[in-house]
Amino acid sequence: MKAVKCPYCGGPTKRNGRTSSGAQRWRCTACGASTTVRYDDTAARFDEFLSWLLSKDTQLEMPGAGRTFRRRTAEFWEVWPMPVPDGEFHRVLFVDGIWLAERLVVLICCSEDRVVSWYMAQSENSRAWSALMEPIPAPDVVVADGGSGFAKAVRAAWPRTKVQRCLFHAYAQVKRCTTTRPKLQAGRELYQIALDLTHIKTLHQAELWRERYLDWCGFWSDFLEDTTLVDGKRAYTHERLRKARRSLSSLVSAGTLFTFLDPELTKAGPLPYTNNKIEGGVNAQLRAVLRNHRGLTTLKRVKAVFWWCHARSGDARTAKEKLAAMPRDSDIDLLYDVYSASRKHDDGRPEWGDRAVWEELHRKDPFPFWL
Template structure:
């Protein structure tokens, strides 16, 4: 049992009978003040809840009947773990989205050691990516798989950050068009060139790869221009190879394939060529957690993903601080109602003139935190 201190003078206490309600009474040995001690077990129950959620154990293995465990921890499903703004400048940040349903994706950013931010969205739009990126200081390099909307958001929020396109995803983009067993020689050659992208380790090797790809484009330029008539309409005969060529040519033109070989960046440490850190270190673990506790409805799947990301922060919130700081479903619903009422008032003002909102004149910090 924890030592009970006197609330009046801070001295030691001793047992002094019980109250009418049956609670233990304590009496100070110094000043004689009497007090009772109440224990709040919510923090310890939240820790138990997270031990279950982030492990492979079942509810029946948590030291109590499964029904009792659900009864004692059900209130914690209303909490929404939030990511604090990150003002530390990192050299390399990995970004990716994990889809939980067709219209629900959690965008995540992490470094080599820990998660730095996450954001819930309906799609990988530029607005969603900007909402995630605006809460973090721009890194030196961002590694991405080239999801839709990301580049537009990066140009707006992190214009000085260099981009490394994941080499494995670039290879996979070609493989989807050629398959692993191409039937024509042009496909065989392009597949071999794309596979060689994974083995480039020096600037000289990168220059040789670019020359080899340029030669392929030149050798098969006429072949890829061949046309045929299908359903009464003319079209290119090798559209899938043309699509693969467009993708690689765009990456070469943007200069994002070999950022990891930049000597200035490599001087401070190696820059990864792939997005394996977030794909295998974060997203895979979230999928494994959801599989262990399969059957959750969508909102609980989202919160479970948030709890995992929160546990991988550089300084995770303790259960007691989480209870005090994380918003609940009720708090978020109230914020939405307040925002809706504010929007209605703004629309009324805009009928007569231009309205200026509070956020246009005031800012709580250097990074945006008011995204939807």
């Protein structure tokens, strides 16, 4: 055991019975002062909390059938683990959002080996995407599934970054309209064209695919203009096929389908063409965490996602340093009351995803926002 020194004169101490609460009392052999030593077990309790949260263990399996565990770790549910911008450049980044409630989504940005940043918002709008991306150095390529508002945010935050649309999501968007067994010949052809997207490996194949798609659009253009009288109003007969065509036409016009084949970008190495890195490596793992701990409140589900992202972010600080720098619920409430300019609910609760809060919690200097 580490020797206990007198807090007054620094002299050696010896055991001197116990206090009424059972704590060991120490008496200084030099000045005669008595003291007790209180050991900080915050780091141990923090590790216990994260070990449970990121595992399949239930609270019933913890000491005291969960009661002791909940008492020892309750304070960590008040902490908001925020990303710390480190200025590291990544050649390729993947972005996506995981929905936790009807108006609550956590936007996540990851690289090939770690989670880079995360942001909570009401929806996948351009303002939320910009808040996620602005603190991160612009990559050469960003792979996305085409969420609403993303294109506008990229132009504003990362104007020189090339966008690669996830080819699997482009195919899946067509499949939702045509199904895997279309009844119409036009639907069968379009479904096969979309399916072939995931097998393109060269620029020549990409050009042949583009010509094939444009030929399909020209051949079936008159067919897709057919209308039917519905409730006294004219409506397109094949609206679902038209929707599938719009989804592919917009991607062809934007030029985001085959960014991974750009010769200038591939000089440094091959590029991904799907969002599998974040879908399987992040979102699937997050859903497993939420599934393992069913019954958490909405706020705790958000923090569980934040803690998982933080654990994969490569933050090398000690537990004590992290907890000292991370904001708590009381800090968030203060920021909403003082800085928030957004509308609030009828009962006074603030809306999710306020930009002012993000600015205060993601400072680029090393000082906490409350300083």
